[in-house]
Amino acid sequence: MSRFINCVRYSLAVIALGAGVAASAQPASGKFTGVGRTATPAEIKAWDIDVRPDFKGLPPGSGSVAKGQDVWEAKCASCHGIFGESTEVFTPIAGGTTKKDIETGRVANLSRLDFPQRTTLMKVATVSTLWDYINRAMPWNNPKTLSVEEVYAVTAYILSLGEIVPDNFVLSDKNIAEVQKRMPNRNGMTEKHGLWDIKGKPDVVGTLCMKDCATELKITSVLPESARDAHGNLREQHRPIGPARAIDTSRPGAAAPSGDPAGRPTAVAAAAGAAPAVKTGASNTSGPEISKKSNCTACHAPAAKMVGPSWTDIAKKYKGDAKAPAMLAQKVKAGGAGNWGAVPMPPHPNLKDNELAAVVQWVLDGAK
Amino acid sequence: MSTEVKKSGRLLKAPENFLGQGDEKSPETMRRKFLAASVSTAAATFAGLGLQASAQAQAAVGAGDPNILQLPAHSTGLGMPVAANPYGAPSQYEKGLQRRESPGLTRVSAASVAFTPLQGTFGIITPSGLHFERHHQGWWDIDPSKHRLMVMGLVKNPKVYTMDDLMRLPSVSRIHFIECGANTAMEWGNVAVPTVQYSHGMVSCSEFTGVPLSVLLDDCGIDRKQAKYILGEGADGSSMTRTIPLDRALDDVIVAYGMNGEMLRPENGYPLRLVVPGIQGVSWVKWLRRIEVGDQKWATKDEAIHYVDLMPDGLHRQYTGIQEAKSVITTPSGGQTLLDKGFYNISGLAWSGRGKIKRVDVSVDGGRNWRTARLETPVLSKAFTRFNIDWVWNGGPAILQSRAQDDTGYVQPKINQLRAVRGTRSIYHQNAIQSWKVAESGEVSNVQVY
Numbered sequence: 133m134s135r136f137i138n139c140v141r142y143s144l145a146v147i148a149l150g151a152g153v154a155a156s157a158q159p160a161s162g163k164f165t166g167v168g169r170t171a172t173p174a175e176i177k178a179w180d181i182d183v184r185p186d187f188k189g190l191p192p193g194s195g196s197v198a199k200g201q202d203v204w205e206a207k208c209a210s211c212h213g214i215f216g217e218s219t220e221v222f223t224p225i226a227g228g229t230t231k232k233d234i235e236t237g238r239v240a241n242l243s244r245l246d247f248p249q250r251t252t253l254m255k256v257a258t259v260s261t262l263w264d265y266i267n268r269a270m271p272w273n274n275p276k277t278l279s280v281e282e283v284y285a286v287t288a289y290i291l292s293l294g295e296i297v298p299d300n301f302v303l304s305d306k307n308i309a310e311v312q313k314r315m316p317n318r319n320g321m322t323e324k325h326g327l328w329d330i331k332g333k334p335d336v337v338g339t340l341c342m343k344d345c346a347t348e349l350k351i352t353s354v355l356p357e358s359a360r361d362a363h364g365n366l367r368e369q370h371r372p373i374g375p376a377r378a379i380d381t382s383r384p385g386a387a388a389p390s391g392d393p394a395g396r397p398t399a400v401a402a403a404a405g406a407a408p409a410v411k412t413g414a415s416n417t418s419g420p421e422i423s424k425k426s427n428c429t430a431c432h433a434p435a436a437k438m439v440g441p442s443w444t445d446i447a448k449k450y451k452g453d454a455k456a457p458a459m460l461a462q463k464v465k466a467g468g469a470g471n472w473g474a475v476p477m478p479p480h481p482n483l484k485d486n487e488l489a490a491v492v493q494w495v496l497d498g499a500k
Numbered sequence: 501m502s503t504e505v506k507k508s509g510r511l512l513k514a515p516e517n518f519l520g521q522g523d524e525k526s527p528e529t530m531r532r533k534f535l536a537a538s539v540s541t542a543a544a545t546f547a548g549l550g551l552q553a554s555a556q557a558q559a560a561v562g563a564g565d566p567n568i569l570q571l572p573a574h575s576t577g578l579g580m581p582v583a584a585n586p587y588g589a590p591s592q593y594e595k596g597l598q599r600r601e602s603p604g605l606t607r608v609s610a611a612s613v614a615f616t617p618l619q620g621t622f623g624i625i626t627p628s629g630l631h632f633e634r635h636h637q638g639w640w641d642i643d644p645s646k647h648r649l650m651v652m653g654l655v656k657n658p659k660v661y662t663m664d665d666l667m668r669l670p671s672v673s674r675i676h677f678i679e680c681g682a683n684t685a686m687e688w689g690n691v692a693v694p695t696v697q698y699s700h701g702m703v704s705c706s707e708f709t710g711v712p713l714s715v716l717l718d719d720c721g722i723d724r725k726q727a728k729y730i731l732g733e734g735a736d737g738s739s740m741t742r743t744i745p746l747d748r749a750l751d752d753v754i755v756a757y758g759m760n761g762e763m764l765r766p767e768n769g770y771p772l773r774l775v776v777p778g779i780q781g782v783s784w785v786k787w788l789r790r791i792e793v794g795d796q797k798w799a800t801k802d803e804a805i806h807y808v809d810l811m812p813d814g815l816h817r818q819y820t821g822i823q824e825a826k827s828v829i830t831t832p833s834g835g836q837t838l839l840d841k842g843f844y845n846i847s848g849l850a851w852s853g854r855g856k857i858k859r860v861d862v863s864v865d866g867g868r869n870w871r872t873a874r875l876e877t878p879v880l881s882k883a884f885t886r887f888n889i890d891w892v893w894n895g896g897p898a899i900l901q902s903r904a905q906d907d908t909g910y911v912q913p914k915i916n917q918l919r920a921v922r923g924t925r926s927i928y929h930q931n932a933i934q935s936w937k938v939a940e941s942g943e944v945s946n947v948q949v950y
Contacts, residue, residue: 164719167665171650171658179650179790182731182741185799221607243814245925255808255816258799265801268739272611272637275737320816321808327820327929330748330778330854334824336921338903338911338933340861347867349899351937352916353690353948355834362603363694366835368596371620375844376836378596378619379943381694427608427638 181276183264187308190263193280194304197297200289203282207271210431210440210478216293219249221431226293228254229316234296237319253294257321259312263287273427273478419494422487426480434499441472443499450496457496461488590629596620599630602686602698610638613680615701618830618849623876624675624884626704628760633767634680634702634781636802637738642787644763644771647735649716649755653793656721663757663771669711669719672754674777675883677851679703679823681780681807681928687915689924691946695835699934699946700828703851705884708775709758714750717793727793731800732774735789741800742783743819744776752777752882755788777882778853779821780928782807812923823853825912826931827860827887827904838942841895846873850885852906857885859905864891866899866935866949867914873902898938899949916950 183189205214212218216225228251233239239254241247256262267283269275278286288303296314297303303311312318326332339345361381363369370378423429431440441449450456463471465488467479483491563569590597599614606612614633616626626632633639644663652658683702686692693699713730730749734740744753754775757763764770769786776783782802797803797819808816827850832838846864850857856879861870873889887902904912915932937947 164669167668168659168661168719171652171660175650175660176652176658179733180652180792181739182733182792182798182800184794184796186796188796222611238814240814242810242816243812250810252805256805257816257818258804261799261801261804264741265805268741269637269737269801272737275637275739317816320814321804321818322811322815323817323819325809325817325820327817327822327824328745330751330822332822334910336913336917338913338917340903340905340911342861342870345868345870348950349866349868350950351899351947352950354937355691355694355946359692360694363600363698364603366694369598369600369617369619369695369697370596370836372593372596374831376832376838376942376944378695378835379837381835424609427610429608 181264181268183260183267185258185260187260187305190260190305190308191280192305193284194302194306195281195283195285195288196302197285197288197292197299199281200285200287200292203278203286204289207274207278207478208286211272216251216290223249224251225290226253227251229294229296231295233316234314237315237317239317239320242317242320253290253296254317255320257315257318259287259291259308259315262290263308271478273480417486417490419491419497419499422483422491423494423499426483426491428491431477440477443495447496447498457489457492460492460495461485464488464492590627594620597630599633600697602693605686611636613682613702615697616704617697618701618703618828619696619833619836621830622886624705624849624878624880624886625760626706626884628706628762628765628768631704631706631759631765631768632680632702635736635738635767636740637736639767640736640787641766642735642771647771647787647789649772649788649790651716651720651791651793653731653791654723654727654795655717655793656723659716659720661716666711666755666757666772669715671709671758672712673707673709673758674752674754674775675705675707675878675880676775676777677703677705677823677882677884678775678781678784679826679851679853681782681820681823684930684932684934685927687932687948688919688926688930691948693834694946696828696830696833696934699834702781703849705849705851706759707761708754708756710754710756710772710775713753713755713774713791716755716791717749722793726795728795729793729797731790731792731794731798732783732785732788733790733792734769734785735787739789740782740785740802741798742785743797743800743803744774744779744783748776748779755791776821778823780807780823783821807928809922809926809928811926817926820929823851824929824931825852825854825857825904825906825910826850827857827902827912828934829862829900829902829936832900832938832944833936834944834946836944838893838938838944840942841893844891844893845888846891846900847886847888848873848902850875850887850902850904851883852904852908852910853882854910855907856881857887857904858907858909860885860887861903861905862887862889862891863901863903864898867901867933870903893938895940897940899947900936900938900944901933901949903933914950915948 180189211221212225217227218224228241228247229239242254263283266278266286284303288297288301291297291311292299292301294316296316297311326334365380365382366378367380433442435442435444463477464480465483467477597617597620599616601609601612601614616630616632621630647663649661649666650658680702684699687699728746729743730746732742732744755772756775757772759765759768764773772788774783774785774788803819808818809820810816827848829846829848831847832844846862850860857875860873860875862873863870871889873887876886876888879885912931912933918930918932935947935949937945
């Protein structure tokens with residue numbers, strides 16, 4: 133019934149709006165009878181999660197730096213490092229900002245060509261963005277699971293890492309506008325460019341010179357020989373017929389180019405044997421595939437310790453332990469910390485039991 | 501010319517693999533014959549090359565090509581039945597052409613890029629299976645019967661649409677390119693990658709089908725007095741959100757479910773995505789679940805932390821969306837070796853986020869002299885345009901470049917012109933003229949030229 137009323141109301145509204153609606157694809161009023169329905173308030177509340185720079189959309193609440201640190205160490209540090217400094221998986225969250233930046237609202241290190249990384253706190257101008265980012269998309273493999281208090285708390289913890297708020301701070305909807313005034317790069321954004329408006333003025337335009345054009349004809353950069361094979365054998369990444377053949381980069385470089393005149397058979401054979409795309413969807417029991425699909429390699433490497441222990445170290449530790457496969461499968465599924473240090477392993481609830489068993493066995497067998 | 505060119509020459513032109521070991525016409529035998537034949541024509545002038553080469557080929561193949569003289573199995577046997585491959589897949593010989601990651605670009609494949617093999621595509625449509633991928637928090641294959649689109653905010657009647665609803669509405673089908681703002685980003689400072697797949701493969705072009713966003717906004721009674729922007733939001737873990745100006749939203753933005761005649765592929769947002777012609781790919785929100793109408797920009801994570809362009813003065817350009825005119829030669833291109841001297845069709849792609857491609861010029865001498873290429877039809881607004889131009893390679897070193905102009909008059913710049921204004925750290929919107937060096941050996945490589 134309400135749907136009918138809305139429909140009528142809308143028809144009237146459109147008639148009232150009248151001739152402002154012009155383009156060819158525009159409907160006549162009431163044309164789409166029976167298509168779509170009015171969203172309920174509960175539905176809108178469930179999905180309308182965005183928070184704007186003027187804090188429209190920010191739910192009331194608060195969270196302390198201390199609470200944020202607890203949440204961080206349990207759910208965020210595995211990727212971002214305890215102090216948001218880690219470069220293992222993503223670019224760092226904190227670092228590179230100064231007290232002076234908090235005064236000026238411009239991060240000085242952004243002008244330095246020699247500064248190695250741009251951290252989140254160096255870039256972000258609006259504290260609302262941090263809150264919204266964490267709320268909608270974090271933790272990375274389990275987004276939208278933090279409570280409102282936890283989102284405030286984690287935001288507060290990050291801000292404390294940049295000394296934007298003190299360690300005893302409690303961030304809330306009441307004081308967040310004050311915090312905004314201390315954001316280190318709050319004056320660091322510009323919209324003076326031509327790439328927003330379709331009629332915007334370009335900042336760099338080429339010339340249409342056709343003959344004897346001024347050019348130094350100086351080759352300023354070439355692909356380093358060391359990078360020749362960095363993308364795999366190019367021979368296997370091209371069509372084996374046509375006006376050119378791809379270079380066989382499994383062989384030495386330009387000194388001996390096209391040294392394979394009868395190269396077509398190789399190309400076809402190699403191409404035909406190229407690895408198939410990674411399967412997705414249905415469960416599979418290939419250790420390497422599960423490892424890739426589940427992003428295990430974000431934290432684990434074959435031999436070196438990264439965020440988590442190496443495959444080799446795990447295999448060594450549990451060698452001959454009959455209970456290890458079941459215990460580790462449970463550990464991978466539920467996540468947890470303690471065996472290898474303070475940084476917790478995130479849970480992997482989507483892995484099926486046979487996949488868990490397979491990937492654990494693969495690791496215990498040396499991850500080959 | 502060096503013998504290397506001849507060695508890779510036209511006698512062994514196709515990938516036939518027809519020469520078995522011990523065959524009388526093994527590569528070695530043929531090469532000897534060829535070299536012998538070429539001695540007599542060593543003084544061949546450039547203009548006569550084609551004719552003489554075919555005469556050489558004639559001499560070298562003897563009675564003829566065994567691929568012609570000996571009927572192959574496919575001419576003398578029964579082929580496969582219909583529907584043996586119910587969906588269909590490319591030939592086994594095309595397996596080299598796949599989407600690929602650039603090693604070391606990202607640590608995790610769920611927040612990464614797989615590049616389109618532009619070196620192998622023809623015309624202006626990118627096959628759906630080769631459309632580039634860029635995900636921020638992995639991709640999903642969403643049950644379309646459970647997918648919903650909500651349109652809310654500054655509208656009289658916020659509404660929920662099922663896929664059934666959306667597919668009942670009037671639809672449009674339009675061909676547009678989509679390019680990641682970070683396409684060619686690895687080359688701001690120097691040459692970093694070997695082939696056009698990795699230098700330019702974060703762009704694809706497809707025919708998209710769906711409902712014009714303006715239809716949905718009007719169906720919900722958009723408040724045209726207050727509305728200034730819309731926000732698109734995805735249903736995946738990252739819930740990608742992007743601000744789009746209302747004039748764009750009401751112009752040619754599509755809420756799309758179709759791509760190249762079928763539904764969107766899961767990696768491209770199945771069952772629903774935004775199509776925002778001319779604007780960088782991140783705004784083409786995949787797995788679209790919500791449209792909000794508002795009166796302020798949102799400064800979302802992907803327009804306030806990521807996808808901001810660092811300028812030399814330390815300021816970040818925010819809300820840089822439009823992909824300015826750009827072009828690249830795809831054949832021949834980096835990582836390839838030309839078969840031989842002689843005739844080639846230089847072929848490439850041009851596109852502009854501001855409209856139609858008006859003209860593409862090609863240089864084979866590193867930008868000193870230019871000729872205007874043929875534009876193949878159709879030439880569509882905010883879509884790939886294929887260009888071609890004849891070229892006879894004389895065996896000497898060459899540097900191939902293409903330069904696009906769009907119908908606003910804008911001309912694609914050189915890399916040093918871009919760097920002079922934007923430095924080398926802005927990551928996004930790198931649309932410089934690409935240079936491919938052709939060495940005397942025929943090897944084509946990625947270089948930068950001033």
